[in-house]
Amino acid sequence: xxxxxxxxxxxPVFILSILGVILLAITSLFLGTANIRFxxxxxxxxSYLPGxxxxxxxxxxSDSTISIVIKLRLPRVILALLSGAGLAAVGSTMQSxxxxxxxxxxxxxxxxxxxxxxxxxxxxxxxxxxFGLGTTAIAAFIGALVTVxxxxxxxxxxxxxxxxxxxxAGIAISFMNSAVIQLLMIFRRDRMDYIMMWTxxxxxxxxxxxxxxxxxxxxxxxxLIFIHTRHLNVISTGxxxxxxxxxxxERTKKILLxxxxxxxxxxxxxxxxxxxxxxxxxxxxxxxxxxDQKSLMPFSVVGGAAFLVICDTLARIVAPPAEIPVGAxxxxxxxxxxxxxxxxxxxxxx
Amino acid sequence: MKKVLSLSLILVLCVVxxxxxxxxxxxxxxxxxxxxxxxxxxxxxxxxxxxxxxxxYPMQFTDDRGNVTTFEKxxxxxxxxxxxxxxxxxxxxxxxxxxxRTAFCDYPQDVxxxxxxxxxxxxxxxxxxxxxxxxxxxxxxxxxxNEKKLKDLGINIVYLTQTESxxxxxxxxxxxxxxxxxxxxxxxxxxDMKQRVAAVxxxxxGADRPSVYYVVGYxxxxxxxxxxxxxxxxxxxxxxxxxxxxxxxxxxxSLEKLMxxxxxxxxxxEEAKTAFQQTNGYKELTAVKEGRIYxxxxxxxxxxxxxxxxxxxxxxxxxxxxCFD
Amino acid sequence: METQGLVEVKNxxxxxxxxxxxxxxxxxxxxxxxxxxxxxxxxxxxxxxxNMAALLEADKNTVYVNGMDIKTLAVSQLAKEISxxxxxxxxxxxxxxxxxxxxxxTPYIRRFAQESSxxxxxxxxxxxxxxxxxxxxxxxxxxxxxxxxxxxxxxxxAQKSNIILLDEPVSQLDISHQLSxxxxxxxxxxxxxLTIVVVLHDLNLxxxxxxxxxxxxxxxxxxxxxxxxxxTYERIEQVYQIVCLVYENPVSQKPHIIPxxxx
Numbered sequence: 001x002x003x004x005x006x007x008x009x010x011x012p013v014f015i016l017s018i019l020g021v022i023l024l025a026i027t028s029l030f031l032g033t034a035n036i037r038f039x040x041x042x043x044x045x046x047s048y049l050p051g052x053x054x055x056x057x058x059x060x061x062s063d064s065t066i067s068i069v070i071k072l073r074l075p076r077v078i079l080a081l082l083s084g085a086g087l088a089a090v091g092s093t094m095q096s097x098x099x100x101x102x103x104x105x106x107x108x109x110x111x112x113x114x115x116x117x118x119x120x121x122x123x124x125x126x127x128x129x130x131f132g133l134g135t136t137a138i139a140a141f142i143g144a145l146v147t148v149x150x151x152x153x154x155x156x157x158x159x160x161x162x163x164x165x166x167x168x169a170g171i172a173i174s175f176m177n178s179a180v181i182q183l184l185m186i187f188r189r190d191r192m193d194y195i196m197m198w199t200x201x202x203x204x205x206x207x208x209x210x211x212x213x214x215x216x217x218x219x220x221x222x223x224l225i226f227i228h229t230r231h232l233n234v235i236s237t238g239x240x241x242x243x244x245x246x247x248x249x250e251r252t253k254k255i256l257l258x259x260x261x262x263x264x265x266x267x268x269x270x271x272x273x274x275x276x277x278x279x280x281x282x283x284x285x286x287x288x289x290x291x292d293q294k295s296l297m298p299f300s301v302v303g304g305a306a307f308l309v310i311c312d313t314l315a316r317i318v319a320p321p322a323e324i325p326v327g328a329x330x331x332x333x334x335x336x337x338x339x340x341x342x343x344x345x346x347x348x349x350x
Numbered sequence: 351m352k353k354v355l356s357l358s359l360i361l362v363l364c365v366v367x368x369x370x371x372x373x374x375x376x377x378x379x380x381x382x383x384x385x386x387x388x389x390x391x392x393x394x395x396x397x398x399x400x401x402x403x404x405x406x407y408p409m410q411f412t413d414d415r416g417n418v419t420t421f422e423k424x425x426x427x428x429x430x431x432x433x434x435x436x437x438x439x440x441x442x443x444x445x446x447x448x449x450x451r452t453a454f455c456d457y458p459q460d461v462x463x464x465x466x467x468x469x470x471x472x473x474x475x476x477x478x479x480x481x482x483x484x485x486x487x488x489x490x491x492x493x494x495x496n497e498k499k500l501k502d503l504g505i506n507i508v509y510l511t512q513t514e515s516x517x518x519x520x521x522x523x524x525x526x527x528x529x530x531x532x533x534x535x536x537x538x539x540x541x542d543m544k545q546r547v548a549a550v551x552x553x554x555x556g557a558d559r560p561s562v563y564y565v566v567g568y569x570x571x572x573x574x575x576x577x578x579x580x581x582x583x584x585x586x587x588x589x590x591x592x593x594x595x596x597x598x599x600x601x602x603x604s605l606e607k608l609m610x611x612x613x614x615x616x617x618x619x620e621e622a623k624t625a626f627q628q629t630n631g632y633k634e635l636t637a638v639k640e641g642r643i644y645x646x647x648x649x650x651x652x653x654x655x656x657x658x659x660x661x662x663x664x665x666x667x668x669x670x671x672x673c674f675d
Numbered sequence: 676m677e678t679q680g681l682v683e684v685k686n687x688x689x690x691x692x693x694x695x696x697x698x699x700x701x702x703x704x705x706x707x708x709x710x711x712x713x714x715x716x717x718x719x720x721x722x723x724x725x726n727m728a729a730l731l732e733a734d735k736n737t738v739y740v741n742g743m744d745i746k747t748l749a750v751s752q753l754a755k756e757i758s759x760x761x762x763x764x765x766x767x768x769x770x771x772x773x774x775x776x777x778x779x780x781t782p783y784i785r786r787f788a789q790e791s792s793x794x795x796x797x798x799x800x801x802x803x804x805x806x807x808x809x810x811x812x813x814x815x816x817x818x819x820x821x822x823x824x825x826x827x828x829x830x831x832x833a834q835k836s837n838i839i840l841l842d843e844p845v846s847q848l849d850i851s852h853q854l855s856x857x858x859x860x861x862x863x864x865x866x867x868x869l870t871i872v873v874v875l876h877d878l879n880l881x882x883x884x885x886x887x888x889x890x891x892x893x894x895x896x897x898x899x900x901x902x903x904x905x906x907t908y909e910r911i912e913q914v915y916q917i918v919c920l921v922y923e924n925p926v927s928q929k930p931h932i933i934p935x936x937x938x
Contacts, residue, residue, distance in 0.1 A: 034480035246754030246782030291768035321474040
C-alpha cells in the first residue's frame, strides 16, 4: 500500500482533516428547512462566542431564528459529531480486537439489546424522565448492557474469552432480540411506528442534556481506547503473538470490550440505532491511512464525526419538511461510496 | 393496483390505530356527558367557578399532561399535530389561525394552506420554530420525547389526551375552544353533537342488534379490528350494532374467529372494500356473499373531533336503514 | 547477560482437558545452541513449545528460565526473556514490515511513550540481521511467505530476548528459503549466543542445523542428544513407523536420512 510512504504527511493531513470537520460542522449550522439568511446565522454564532456576548447587535433577528440556530442546529450538530466519533472509534477498536474487518459496534448484540429495551419502554409507555433523558433512552441503555453481559458470560471459559463464541453468541442474541421486538410490534401494532422510527436513529430531538450525558462516556471511553492503541495493533496481529510480546491480552480485551459496550450503549440510547458508521468509517480509513491504530484511530474519530454530520445535514434538508432517519441516510449514501472504494482497492491489489 | 390498495390501507390503518390508542391512561374518563370545566383551571375565575365566558387574558391553562401554559393574549398562530384537533380548529371557525399541521391533516380542504411540519412521530422542529406559533396542539399520537423537546425550545404546547371513550371528543373540543377563545362555538358544537347522538340512540332503540365487524386490517398484514375497549367499538354499540370483537381487548383479531362469528354486517374503508371481497377466506363470509359489506370513511369514525356524530349516523344508517326513512 | 538464556523443563505434564499430550517431559536448552524438537504429528512438539512460552499453562511449576519459574514472571517480563516465532503468522490487516518488527519492542515501550531512537536502532539491527532491510516500507500483505517468516524472526529479534522459540519456521518454504532461514537461525545461536529451540519436520534439516535434538513420540521424549546419537535408523523406524536408510552426509558428516517406505 502506497500510503506507508506518506507516513510523515500523516500529521499535517490529520490537522487539516480536523479543520475540515470544524468547517463542515459550521457549514451544517447554515443549512436547514427554515430559511435563515447566512449573515444572520453568522451574527448569531458570533454573538455566542465567549467574549463577544452582547457585543454583536442582533436586531432584526427574531427570537425564533436564534432558537433555531442555537437550540436546534447547534446541539444537533454537536451530538452528531460526538456519536459519529464514538461509533467509529468503537468500530475500529472491535475490528482490531476481533481481527475481523466485519466487526462493528452492534456485533455483540449491543444495538439489538438497546432496541429491545427501547421497545419495551415504548410498549409499556412509562411517563417520567430521569436526568432529562426519556425512559426509552434509559431502557435502551440498560437493554444494551444486559445483552452484552449475557453474551460475555456465554463466551467466558474461566478467565478467557472465546472469540468465535463471542461473535456467535452476539449474533444469536441479536436474532432473539429482534424476534422479540417483532413480536411486541405485532401485539402492539399501535406502537409499531414509534418502535420503527426509534430503531432507525435520529438526532432530531438532540439537546444539550443529551450531549452532557453522552460526553463523559465518550471522553473516558476514547481516552481508554487511545491508551491502548499500541496494544490494539499487536492484538490485531494475533492473540498468542500479543501475549508472547508481553501484553496481558485477556485483561486488555475485557477493558476494551467494556469500553466499546458502554460507549455504543450511550450513543444508541441518546440517538437510536445508527448503523454503518462503525463498520465503514474505520474500513474506509484503513484503506487510506493503513491499519496502524496510532494513526487509524484518530482518523476514525474525525472521519466518523464528519460522516454523521454530513448524513444528519442531508437528513434535515433532502426532503423538507420531512426528516429522514439518519440511519437510513448513512446506509443509502454510505454504501455506494464504500463499494466504490472496495472496487478501487481490489484493482490496486490485482 | 393491489399494492396501492394495500399501502393506502396500511396508511389508514396507522391513522386509525394511532388515533385510537391511549397514550398513558392518566386521565380517567367519567361517563358524564357534560364537558368538565374543572379539568382546566383559570386562576382568575377560581373565586367564581361559574364564570367561563369572557376569558380574560393573561389566561393560565393546564393541559392533560399537567403542563401549565400562560397565554398573554389570544393565540393567533396555531399548529396542530393531530388531525382531529385540526378538524376541531376549523369547526370552531378558527381555521385561519392554523399555520402548521401534520401530513395526515386533510380535512377540511382549506388545511392545505397550512404548512406541513411532520407526521405523528417525526416533527421538523425548525419548521415549527420558524412558524413562530403561539400554541402547538399535540395529542396521544405524538411521542413524549418530541413534546419535551418542544417545551425545551420554549414553545407553548397543549396536550389533549384521547381516551377510549366517545366523550373524549367533547373534552377535546371544549379544551381547544377554551385555548382559542372560542368557548361559545365549542359549546354549540358539543350541544349539536349530543343532540345528533341522542337522536341516533333514540332511533335505533328497540331495534334488533345485528352482528357487525369493523375491518381495520386484513389479509397478509394481519387481522385488526376495533375491539370492545376501543371508542370505535362504542360507536358500533350506540349505532345499534353487536360488535363481534366486543369481548376482547387490543386490536388483534383472526380470520378464523371472524369466519366462526360470521357477522351480519362488515364495515371497512372505501379503499379496502373491493380487495377484501376478493381475498381468500374473506370472500366466504356470509356478509360478503350477500352484499352486506359497506364502505365507510374511516376519518369520521376514528378522529375524535366534530365529525364523530356524523360517523355515528352513517354507521347507524348502514345497520338500521329502516329507522332512518 | 551473555550467559543468560538457560531453559529447563522439569517433569512437565500437560493435558487438553482429559487428553494427555505431554507426560513427564524433562529437557534442558542452553545458550549458543540450536536445539531441535522432532517427532511425528501429534507427538506434542508444539504443545511443549507453547508451554515454554507460557502460552499454555501446565498445572505445576515446570518451566524455568535462568532458574526462575516462568509462572512467577509478569507477561511483559517474560517477553523480554523469550520470543516466539509461531507456526502460522497470517496477519489480517496490512501493516508495514517496519511496524510489525517494531511490535517486537512492545515489552519495552511504556504505555504513553513514543518509540525511542534506541527502539528504532534495534528494529533496524533486527531487520538487518534477518536480512529484510529492503522491505521496511512494504506492506506485510505484499511480501512472500519466506519474507514474512523473516519479518517474524526480525520481530522476535527486536524483543532482544535471549531465547527464541520457533515453531516449524520453514515447513512451507522452498528449499532455498529453508536453507537461508535455517542459516540465519544458526547464526543467531552461534554468533549472537542466543538459545534457539526449533520445531522441525524435516529430519535432514534438523540433522544439519541443530546442535542437539529431542525426539518426541506420544507426548514423551524418546531420546535426546547430538544428531548422530538421536537419528539412528532403529529409532526413526520406531518413532515414525517407517523404513529408512541413514547415511553420513559427506560434506558435514551429519546423519542423512533417506526414507524408503512406510511400515
